Amino acid sequence: MHKYPHYIDGAVREPQGGDYYESFNPFTARPWALVAKGGADDVEVAVQAAHRAFRSPEWRNLTATARGHLLRKFGDLVAVNAEHLGHIETTDNGKLLAEMLGQVRYIPQWFHYFGGLADKLEGAVIPIDKPNMFTFTRPEPLGVVAAITPWNSPLLLAVWKIAPALAAGNTIVWKPSEFASVSALEFVKLFEQAGFPPGVVNVVTGDGADVGEPLVTHPLVAKVAFTGGERGGQRVYELAARGLKPVTLELGGKSPNIVFDDANIDNAVKGVISGIFAASGQTCIAGSRLLVQKSIHDEFVKKVVDFAATARIGNPIELDTQVGPVTTEPQYRKVLSFIEGAKEEGATCRLGGVASSRPECGDGWFVEPTIFSDVRPDMQIARQEVFGPVLAVLPFEDDEEAVAIANDTPYGLASGVWTENMGRALTMSQRLEAGTVWVNTYRAVSFMAPFGGYKRSGLGRENGMGMIHEYLQTKAVWIDMGNEVPNPFVLR
Numbered sequence: 001m002h003k004y005p006h007y008i009d010g011a012v013r014e015p016q017g018g019d020y021y022e023s024f025n026p027f028t029a030r031p032w033a034l035v036a037k038g039g040a041d042d043v044e045v046a047v048q049a050a051h052r053a054f055r056s057p058e059w060r061n062l063t064a065t066a067r068g069h070l071l072r073k074f075g076d077l078v079a080v081n082a083e084h085l086g087h088i089e090t091t092d093n094g095k096l097l098a099e100m101l102g103q104v105r106y107i108p109q110w111f112h113y114f115g116g117l118a119d120k121l122e123g124a125v126i127p128i129d130k131p132n133m134f135t136f137t138r139p140e141p142l143g144v145v146a147a148i149t150p151w152n153s154p155l156l157l158a159v160w161k162i163a164p165a166l167a168a169g170n171t172i173v174w175k176p177s178e179f180a181s182v183s184a185l186e187f188v189k190l191f192e193q194a195g196f197p198p199g200v201v202n203v204v205t206g207d208g209a210d211v212g213e214p215l216v217t218h219p220l221v222a223k224v225a226f227t228g229g230e231r232g233g234q235r236v237y238e239l240a241a242r243g244l245k246p247v248t249l250e251l252g253g254k255s256p257n258i259v260f261d262d263a264n265i266d267n268a269v270k271g272v273i274s275g276i277f278a279a280s281g282q283t284c285i286a287g288s289r290l291l292v293q294k295s296i297h298d299e300f301v302k303k304v305v306d307f308a309a310t311a312r313i314g315n316p317i318e319l320d321t322q323v324g325p326v327t328t329e330p331q332y333r334k335v336l337s338f339i340e341g342a343k344e345e346g347a348t349c350r351l352g353g354v355a356s357s358r359p360e361c362g363d364g365w366f367v368e369p370t371i372f373s374d375v376r377p378d379m380q381i382a383r384q385e386v387f388g389p390v391l392a393v394l395p396f397e398d399d400e401e402a403v404a405i406a407n408d409t410p411y412g413l414a415s416g417v418w419t420e421n422m423g424r425a426l427t428m429s430q431r432l433e434a435g436t437v438w439v440n441t442y443r444a445v446s447f448m449a450p451f452g453g454y455k456r457s458g459l460g461r462e463n464g465m466g467m468i469h470e471y472l473q474t475k476a477v478w479i480d481m482g483n484e485v486p487n488p489f490v491l492r
């Protein structure tokens with residue numbers, strides 16, 4: 001098996017403890033690569049390298065235009081390597097090659113967009129209220145940014161942090177998920193090829209406790225950008241608070257996909273399927289609660305069940321596969337236990353509800369696409385993030401009840417509304433407590449559109465121009481143009 005060391009200061013670097021762990025292919029349930037098992041010592045070396053790079057003239061004195069050019073060049077290199085990176089992602093996390101290739105091919109846009117923004121970060125001259133004084137502001141980078149990312153979209157979700165952080169002039173230590181690190185270790189090498197100075201982007205692999213926590217608490221880390229589950233996010237927030245560090249958190253969800261009786265039904269069926277069974281439900285924005293208006297409930301649920309029953313399950317590396325395995329063994333067990341829980345609570349299992357034993361699934365960690373109806377809002381299956389191919393269907397009477405059920409959750413990441421009535425769509429978009437509302441579509445993201453959670457789904461935003469300020473701080477500069485220094489004992 002190929003060994004993947006850390007990547008620090010522009011070169012591969014053996015873990016100081018000398019240990020490697022096995023990374024598994026979820027389709028075969030067998031190890032396929034060995035990844036460096038990092039610890040606090042490795043974090044120390046990486047943060048020092050990133051800090052040196054941040055202070056180095058090669059990075060600091062680069063004009064913003066030149067920095068932007070490097071980002072765009074890097075984006076072009078990703079495009080050339082997309083096929084290779086996509087195959088690694090599918091082998092490591094078991095998500096469909098069609099999905100991973102689509103994600104990696106889209107990544108260059110982030111580097112082009114934020115590369116273009118690098119030299120448009122302007123300060124302002126303040127028309128200050130004191131005579132003969134010239135006061136202006138300058139946006140400045142924060143320093144070393146810690147990027148901590150999950151396994152479900154390993155590169156894309158890292159890029160949402162890396163592209164803007166670099167455009168703003170920061171340097172980075174990135175800890176990918178211990179379950180899917182290999183693409184990060186291949187991707188990071190392209191920074192050097194693009195001409196970035198060594199140490200600007202570093203990768204240390206390993207788990208949350210051994211690598212993530214020392215990284216968050218390192219005194220030279222100025223900001224933490226985290227995507228992952230609620231428990232990890234809370235821990236990171238607490239640790240970062242001790243160092244008074246700014247944090248962005250992209251966490252989980254229990255997103256409602258709401259279908260009204262005036263919807264285009266065929267489109268809504270496809271939207272519901274794409275919301276929950278694409279990526280085997282392993283997306284933070286999974287539309288895992290289907291809210292259907294009572295007047296079309298039975299007919300609509302039958303259509304969703306019939307459609308889902310035709311999904312081609314199997315090897316994610318084959319481009320016509322529609323549902324792949326669950327990424328990790330613990331996650332596979334967790335999904336099955338949620339299914340058992342839903343049955344015990346009295347939900348009706350309309351499809352699936354078991355691990356998949358089809359021959360085309362081999363030894364992989366597969367769960368059959370599962371649909372539960374007769375779900376009540378108080379059931380665990382309607383409240384907790386499953387992160388697997390499990391849909392909970394809840395009926396509603398009218399708009400008021402739809403809003404009440406949709407918002408009755410501690411989460412607020414995304415939501416979908418299916419209706420041909422634009423007045424209703426706009427009203428719903430206003431009333432739903434979620435960072436994203438999709439109308440007559442689902443699972444659309446862009447480098448241009450702010451993304452993030454309401455309530456317990458997160459803090460701060462990624463994507464879009466405004467979010468660059470998550471990686472900047474503002475300095476005010478005062479120049480006295482020749483006033484006589486007045487009484488030194490009072491505030492000027």
Ligand code: NAD
Pocket residue numbers: 148149150151152153157175176177178206207208209211212213216227228229230231232233235236249250251252253283284285385387413453457458
């Ligand atoms: P996770 O929280 O277990 O792990 C995410 C990352 O955090 C990993 O790199 C992990 O090693 C690290 N980590 C865990 N505990 C840590 C700690 N105490 N200190 C520092 N780092 C720590 O999440 P996961 O299982 O990899 O991913 C699934 C979760 O991520 C789901 O809840 C999903 O909704 C969420 N997610 C959110 C978004 C979003 O943009 N909002 C996107 C994708 C996934």
